Amino acid sequence: MTGNSLIDSQLDYYRARAAEYDATFVPYMDPALDSVLERLRAKNIRGEVLELASGTGYWTRHLSGLADRVTALDGSAEMIAEARRYALPNVDFRQQDLFDWTPERRWDAVFFAHWLAHVPDDKFDAFWAAVGRALRPDGVVEFVDVTDHERRLEQKDDQEPEVAVRRNLKDGRSFRIVKVFRSPAQLEERLTALGWTCRIDEVHPGFLYATCRPAAR
Ligand code: SAH
Numbered sequence: 281m282t283g284n285s286l287i288d289s290q291l292d293y294y295r296a297r298a299a300e301y302d303a304t305f306v307p308y309m310d311p312a313l314d315s316v317l318e319r320l321r322a323k324n325i326r327g328e329v330l331e332l333a334s335g336t337g338y339w340t341r342h343l344s345g346l347a348d349r350v351t352a353l354d355g356s357a358e359m360i361a362e363a364r365r366y367a368l369p370n371v372d373f374r375q376q377d378l379f380d381w382t383p384e385r386r387w388d389a390v391f392f393a394h395w396l397a398h399v400p401d402d403k404f405d406a407f408w409a410a411v412g413r414a415l416r417p418d419g420v421v422e423f424v425d426v427t428d429h430e431r432r433l434e435q436k437d438d439q440e441p442e443v444a445v446r447r448n449l450k451d452g453r454s455f456r457i458v459k460v461f462r463s464p465a466q467l468e469e470r471l472t473a474l475g476w477t478c479r480i481d482e483v484h485p486g487f488l489y490a491t492c493r494p495a496a497r
Pocket of ligand 1: 290291294295305332333334335336337338339353354355356359376377378379392393394395398
């Protein structure tokens with residue numbers, strides 16, 4: 281519990297959705313997969329890799345093939361149980377709330393997909409500070425997310441129109457979650473201000489891929 285109802289509701293939603301996640305996510309993501317894999321395989325992802333918000337393991341499978349070892353963090357034990365089905369030999373899963381996370385070691389690369397849009401603006405800088413602490417000096421951060429193009433897919437929540445959207449599960453349960461749509465240009469501006477140098481491209485309609493390094497000091 282964080283005492284922040286939207287952040288708690290978001291994790292509750294994913295815990296409850298874990299078993300039905302792939303049924304909707306896979307057909308949504310698969311058409312863009314080849315474009316994303318082209319960037320993922322550009323040789324930045326290697327050595328010891330940290331994956332954040334690893335979910336059902338859709339990306340973990342690919343990271344496992346590129347990395348020596350993968351550490352995969354997710355706040356939901358239910359999601360981790362789904363990802364374990366792939367029985368990936370070089371992946372260590374750990375349950376971790378990413379809004380209450382202080383990295384205790386460093387990795388060669390940090391990867392996350394469909395996570396940053398769930399990080400609200402007021403937690404954005406602290407999240408990136410933690411990512412910076414998790415990265416070796418010559419390391420790289422790569423992430424996949426939606427562009428603002430994907431906004432049309434969501435049911436906006438009138439109470440918090442810019443941040444919260446409503447998601448429903450098959451059994452009818454309904455949750456509010458964070459969804460902040462940031463364009464590649466907005467992300468680049470914000471990350472530059474935090475000391476990152478990024479290349480962010482829309483690699484497939486609606487999906488962006490970012491490669492970021494700490495700016496040379
Ligand atoms: N990266 C995966 C999953 C994205 S869905 C993919 O692309 O398919 C978002 C993930 O964030 C879910 O697995 C959910 O359990 C996790 N999550 C939600 N809130 C979290 C929190 N506070 N800390 C850590 N993980 C969280």
